[in-house]
Amino acid sequence: xxxxxxxxxxxxxxxxxxxxxxxxxxxxxxxxxxxxxxxxxxxxxxxxxxxxxxxxxxxxxxxxxxxxxxxx
Amino acid sequence: xxxxxxxxxxxxxxxxxxxxxxxxxxxxxxxxxxxxxxxxxxxxxxxxxxxxxxxxxxxxxxxxxxxxxxxxxxxxxxxxxxxxxxxxxxxxxxxxxxxxxxxxxxxxxxxxxxxxxxxxxxxxxxxxxxxxxxxxxxxxxxxxxxxxxxxxxxxxxxxxxxxxxxxxxxxxxxxxxxxxxxxxxxxxxxxxxxxxxxxxxxxxxxxxxxxxxxxxxxxxxxxxxxxxxxxxxxxxxxxxxxxxxxxxxxxxxxxxxxxxxxxxxxxxxxxxxxxxxxxxxxxxxxxxxxxxxxxxxxxxxxxxxxxxxxxxxxxxxxxxxxxxxxxxxxxxxxxxxxxxxxxxxxxxxxxxxxxxxxxxxxxxxxxxxxxxxxxxxxxxxxxxxxxxxxxxxxxxx
Numbered sequence: 001x002x003x004x005x006x007x008x009x010x011x012x013x014x015x016x017x018x019x020x021x022x023x024x025x026x027x028x029x030x031x032x033x034x035x036x037x038x039x040x041x042x043x044x045x046x047x048x049x050x051x052x053x054x055x056x057x058x059x060x061x062x063x064x065x066x067x068x069x070x071x072x
Numbered sequence: 073x074x075x076x077x078x079x080x081x082x083x084x085x086x087x088x089x090x091x092x093x094x095x096x097x098x099x100x101x102x103x104x105x106x107x108x109x110x111x112x113x114x115x116x117x118x119x120x121x122x123x124x125x126x127x128x129x130x131x132x133x134x135x136x137x138x139x140x141x142x143x144x145x146x147x148x149x150x151x152x153x154x155x156x157x158x159x160x161x162x163x164x165x166x167x168x169x170x171x172x173x174x175x176x177x178x179x180x181x182x183x184x185x186x187x188x189x190x191x192x193x194x195x196x197x198x199x200x201x202x203x204x205x206x207x208x209x210x211x212x213x214x215x216x217x218x219x220x221x222x223x224x225x226x227x228x229x230x231x232x233x234x235x236x237x238x239x240x241x242x243x244x245x246x247x248x249x250x251x252x253x254x255x256x257x258x259x260x261x262x263x264x265x266x267x268x269x270x271x272x273x274x275x276x277x278x279x280x281x282x283x284x285x286x287x288x289x290x291x292x293x294x295x296x297x298x299x300x301x302x303x304x305x306x307x308x309x310x311x312x313x314x315x316x317x318x319x320x321x322x323x324x325x326x327x328x329x330x331x332x333x334x335x336x337x338x339x340x341x342x343x344x345x346x347x348x349x350x351x352x353x354x355x356x357x358x359x360x361x362x363x364x365x366x367x368x369x370x371x372x373x374x375x376x377x378x379x380x381x382x383x384x385x386x387x388x389x390x391x392x393x394x395x396x397x398x399x400x401x402x403x404x405x406x407x408x409x410x411x412x413x414x415x416x417x418x419x420x421x422x423x424x425x426x427x428x429x430x431x432x433x434x435x436x437x438x439x440x441x442x443x444x445x446x447x448x449x450x451x452x453x454x455x456x457x458x459x460x461x462x463x464x465x466x467x468x469x
Contacts, residue, residue: 001303001304001305001306001435001436003376004306004375004376004434004436005381005436006381006431006436006437006438006441007381007382007438007441007444007445008381010438010440010441010444011438011440011441012440025266028258028279028297028302029258029261029279030302031258031259031282031302031303031304031435032303032304032436033299033302033303049436050438051435051436051437051438052438052439052440053227053262054227054262055226055258055259055261055262058261058262058263058264058265059261059264059265059266059267061267069438069439069440069443
């Protein structure tokens, strides 16, 4: 979302490009367009838009993505 | 305040287990009025399908027979009773028990090749989906999300891999369609692993668009969604429609606050005075109401136009303006500087807290961000409360 942004540099999102198999599913499920495919691998293009919903983590086939927001 | 889930759906995880009849009919007594068919002798669905002890749900048009048994075909047009109920639920009345029976439904004239659209059993969600599907022939698989919308349910774990796999099996989906794919709302991805669903049920998950209104275009476009279809929005209307529930949630704690305020307002030179409690209590009540309007209505609606990314600070900014206006309007009734300051701080504190609370209802705040914001602003809000109470009692002497 362009007009509404939350705090910068707080997300716990981590992408391990080594593990990425390039399926592109993260670019499909992310509701904030955080990922884009660059050269057969996913890349984080808008880190601060991440809201840690976990959709990418759940659907990544190679466990290349993690988010770990604090408990409750 | 949002914590782990993607939206602020309160604590409905504790909703009691619902008695779930077969999809399309409700046990008599659970609805308060009969579907209106008029007195015409033409076949009205209710007359054709009603059985002793059951009543047809008003959104069911007819039943069709499949290899897995009869399946209700639902209407894509919302009726008056749907719209009335939507209004009440949007106001926060009965929203925790506004459900449809989980299971399989159809829309249009679905056949063995039709797509299967998966959704949640919150009636608002169900209505929202079907009203976008006129002219579409599809199956609709409703998961048991305990009456919670797709995104919140996915965050809570009821719109899940396990529930989807179980529901595919209980409705014998493999007998109804001769393909192996289901279309999920994209926001369901927070609770579902496409890979696991495939492994456990044999069905391939296709993530559809975020919004139901994009489904016809998505289907026409060979089941691909473009970038705007994949992104959430939070428009003025989308923010506004959430505010009645925000205000409704705050009413009960506000009532307790009002009692405390009137007691606090009674303290004075004569230890306690009832006339003081009434007069000054009314002023503090105005300050509370101003804070609620600013924090739970104005700040959410004007969200992008109020400076700062911290919701609590947005609430302070908007609260200051409104508290200032309140002081201007009631200047003649307020006793002295300390009384004015007390009312100002109190109103701004309420506004800040409620604005921060709204982080739980937005589609773009991260739990880590909310945690950071709370750590910084809860002490500020507590200080505001203590200082304003102290000043308010002091101002009576």
